[in-house]
Amino acid sequence: AQSVSQHNHHVILSEAASLELGCNYSYGGTVNLFWYVQYPGQHLQLLLKYFSGDPLVKGIKGFEAEFIKSKFSFNLRKPSVQWSDTAEYFCAVNTHNFNKFYFGSGTKLNVKP
Amino acid sequence: DTGVSQNPRHKITKRGQNVTFRCDPISEHNRLYWYRQTLGQGPEFLTYFQNEAQLEKSRLLSDRFSAERPKGSFSTLEIQRTEQGDSAMYLCASSLQGTSYEQYFGPGTRLTVT
Numbered sequence: 001a002q003s004v005s006q007h008n009h010h011v012i013l014s015e016a017a018s019l020e021l022g023c024n025y026s027y028g029g030t031v032n033l034f035w036y037v038q039y040p041g042q043h044l045q046l047l048l049k050y051f052s053g054d055p056l057v058k059g060i061k062g063f064e065a066e067f068i069k070s071k072f073s074f075n076l077r078k079p080s081v082q083w084s085d086t087a088e089y090f091c092a093v094n095t096h097n098f099n100k101f102y103f104g105s106g107t108k109l110n111v112k113p
Numbered sequence: 114d115t116g117v118s119q120n121p122r123h124k125i126t127k128r129g130q131n132v133t134f135r136c137d138p139i140s141e142h143n144r145l146y147w148y149r150q151t152l153g154q155g156p157e158f159l160t161y162f163q164n165e166a167q168l169e170k171s172r173l174l175s176d177r178f179s180a181e182r183p184k185g186s187f188s189t190l191e192i193q194r195t196e197q198g199d200s201a202m203y204l205c206a207s208s209l210q211g212t213s214y215e216q217y218f219g220p221g222t223r224l225t226v227t
Contacts, residue, residue, distance in 0.1 A: 044218040103155030
């Protein structure tokens with residue numbers, strides 16, 4: 001069965017610090033990769049996605065993620081975080097048929113002003 | 114608001130009772146997903162509809178769980194004979210086949226079984 005691992009459960013950063021959140025998945029076939037964000041009191045929303053092509057994808061609000069196939073990883077990055085980035089971040093994977101999505105356990109990011 | 118809506122937002126029930134949740138997807142979306150999320154975990158896939166057809170069902174979905182999407186629009190998720198372990202947030206998401214498969218999530222229904 002597929003699984004998604006997010007090793008950082010809780011990250012605390014000061015504003016302007018750089019961010020990298022790890023995501024690893026276990027599946028040998030073709031996958032589609034996503035990062036979702038949940039701001040306090042809000043719904044889950046898509047941050048960025050990778051289907052194919054350039055392994056470095058850019059999303060909203062200055063976030064980007066890099067797909068490294070050999071490492072089964074899809075890490076999320078942002079060069080300089082803001083207090084408004086305080087949220088929970090979920091990595092998700094699905095297989096080529098798009099029918100099932102597998103989510104990681106999430107990383108809570110707390111940015112101190 | 115034209116997003117995904119879920120009702121009720123909160124439900125408290127006693128063990129052994131049946132509960133039903135409703136999800137109204139974005140109107141043109143033909144795909145609908147149900148997830149369960151417990152504290153400290155990400156959403157766990159439960160089931161998926163394409164139009165009115167239920168095409169995937171997780172092994173997490175025991176016989177006490179049933180989902181329907183009778184006319185390919187709204188969906189219901191019923192849990193029979195609730196157990197304390199069913200306490201969780203139940204999330205619904207919808208997407209449009211043929212697009213980027215971006216899922217739009219609803220606010221969820223928080224179930225507490227006492």
